[in-house]
Amino acid sequence: MKSAAALLVSTCVITSLTAQSPDPRDAPPSEDRLLHTAVPDIPLTTASGARATLSQIARGKPLVVGFVFTRCPGVCSPFLMSWRTADRALGEKHTYVRLVLSFDPRDTSTDMSNLARHQALDDNDEWTFAVADPKDVRRLADATGFWWAWDESRQQFDHPALLAGIRDGRMVRIFVGGSITTARLDEFVREASGEFVRSYPLPGRVRCRCVRDDLATGRTTLDWGFVLLLVPLAATGVGTLVMFAAGARVRGKE
């Protein structure tokens, strides 16, 4: 029984060690500070060149904003991909608007259009790729906790990977991290939609959580922690059968 537990635990450990650890420069913006702050209704130019404001894009629905720049060699692309994957996994579950906004003054709507095509999201009504005036982007970033800094030596921007959840023009949640899982996105969007999320985990290096509700598929995905919870039952079941088999052999000899 002990070895089974140890095997599972070491698998957890290996998973944790090989998983991508968060960039230490991603000091999580303080979500608490920004809760319920009003988000400025900035004007944007979409990838197709159309002009619209944030509220017009949101159309009264919950809005999730991700900040990127197209020349990003780092986290932007993988982050966007994980968002897209998680979003697809959720399927029709939620109605919300996705906005991918560039904070790089060099980016044009054409650049964003190319990015959208690269992510296979160009023909998708639910995803909006856009640019905006640098001053407006700055205002929006301040309200959502996003920041960026130009790194002269590497000739690129330093910035966190962040999703901002906005409802009725107010900040609801912030997600910071290198990638977003289906469960976290679901919880994030639920809250942006006004649903009460009774508990959520904090970012950290905790592994082997109990359960992850993959509500998109209606099934609960068992995280390693839940498997560990079943170890006592399983081990004892096996142990009991073994003991009674041994007992039967003794009875057979008598």
Place this chain on the structure above:
Amino acid sequence: MPVTAFAVFLVSSAIILLVFGVVARSTNARRDVDYARANRLRLLFFLSLGVILLIFLTLTLPDLPYPVEASAPERIVLATGKQYAWSLSESAAPTLDNWDTAFSPKVTVPTGAVVEFRVTTLDVNHGFSLYTPDGHLKAQTQAMPGYVNRLRVVFDQPGTYTVLCLEFCGMAHHRMRGLVEVR
């Protein structure tokens, strides 16, 4: 509601005492067991117990402290526990590094507003609990390391509510407190 639960308990205990007393006294006069009758009685007991449990299940299961749909709360209070104090604030939750400067022992909220407490801890498990000005337990949730639990409360009466720790956390567990001023 605690009083109701206690009343149910007292009535049940009285019945149990009575039944055990009657059975004990019955040994004064020997009688044979009519097993058929006993089993009919057992069936009756089983059905009654089943009905009672079902009634309580139906009455109480909808009343879970984890609401599903909820409008945005009017106030959000960040409650952070640490050995041995509660920091309550609407603006920023302290961290281990800035505890001494960011710590806030009191928060003020308006009467009648829906207040959401976002509860977490910086070290061990604590229990976030709200006691009314006259010393009754109003609501509670656990403060777990690595999690934020959200508790929604409406303070109908103004006054000073105390936050006590309801999960044993060390030598000053009984002295941990926070204050919620309701005006």
Place this chain on the structure above:
Amino acid sequence: MANDTVTIVMPEVDVYTARLTRVTLVWVLTALVLFPVLAILGLLMRTEQSGFLPGMAPEFFYAIMTLHGLGMVGLWFVAGMAVISVLLASYVKPTTAVSWIAYGATLTGVVLLLAATLVGRLGVGWYFLYPLPFHSGGTWPAWATASLFAALAIMGVGWTLWSADLLLAIARRYRLSHALGWHYLSGATTPDVPPIIIISTVSFIGVLAGLVAAVVILVLVAVEQFGSGFTNDALLIKNLTFYFGHMVVNITMYFGVAMVYEVLPTYTGRPWKTNSLVVFAWNLVLLLVMFAYLHHLYMDFAQPRWLQVAGQLSSYLISVPAAVVTIFSTLVLVYGSTMRWRLPSVMLFLGVMGWAIGGVAAVIDSTVAVNTRFHNTLWVPAHFHTYFLMGVVLMILGTVFHLVTDLSKVPERSALTKTIVGTVGVGGYGFLLMFYLAGVAGVPRRYAVYPAEVAVGTGYAQISLIFIAVLLIGALIYIWETGRRCLKAFSS
């Protein structure tokens, strides 16, 4: 209650029985020494809570709270195991050597725990929630934490071996489906499997599952402490902790109940045989006891909602076999019988009643909507002291008295029996009532001192002292009477 000599025809004592009896008597004597010590610790706690020990440092209170809790839970578990194994010896053959190993492991654990708490001032509570042992805040040294885990590991190994040995003993005589009584469900009555075998099989399977959960916790904690980059999920450890704790306490209860099934019939002159109802009830219990632990986590909003509901459902449901089969059958067994009311039978009968009352309090608290107001208030110690002190302790000690009276042939004195029953009954229930009242008032549990907001707790604690004193009188008389019978049995 007639003042007659208990005459038992002693069967020829073989070497095996003598050896098993000897180790059991050692267990019993040890229990009789540990019980009052641990009870006095409880008295000290209530005294501090009464405000009568202003000089007591809170860390000392929490250290003795830890010792009292771990001690009592451990004590009644091992006492239950010891008595069950000697009762099982009528049907199967437990290994005496393993009992001695478990004894050695338990004593080692006790010494380590005494050191950790009384010397090291380790104060984590009997069930302790990770990561508290590692956050002493300077109260206890690291060696005390190490001592705690070493004690738990050593005792765990000993108890695992012991439970496995007892289960193997059953396995050597019965096949699994018979040991769980499944053949009764299809109408067969042979082989005749007494209730104690079925209940014991269920219990040992349960206890082994709980001990494996404890192993998983120890492994996870060790990996975090000695590994790097691995942080445990507090919720997972909490689930495992309550799985283990709930299991150990419940199984101890079932040991007591098994004793009732086995011993009470000899006083009523009526048999208590296995039938399909008993089988169905206990198999259902085996299933439900695996999930009922979830009722400890209602206030952890991080726990998935469906697990919370499963907790309430399984906790409610598990009361049904207990009430409808065991408790009802106890009453049928006794009703109108030529019951010999002696100390053992009185204690067993009252033990079942205490189990019922404590069970009601438990089911009430396992209602989520109620739990929001009762969780971690004194209602919790109220209910578990009810089915423990006035439930399983009475059952075990009643059986112990039955056994040592058998062995020592020292007759019972009805005046003493009445005194014991009266003082323990009044003292016990009075002491419990103070817990219940305080719980209803919302007074928190595990508080060394009650702050102004819950000052009513101090008053209840003060009143409880009177009841504890009464209870202790009865307990000490019992210990004396049982102890001398034990020693006499040793010499024979």
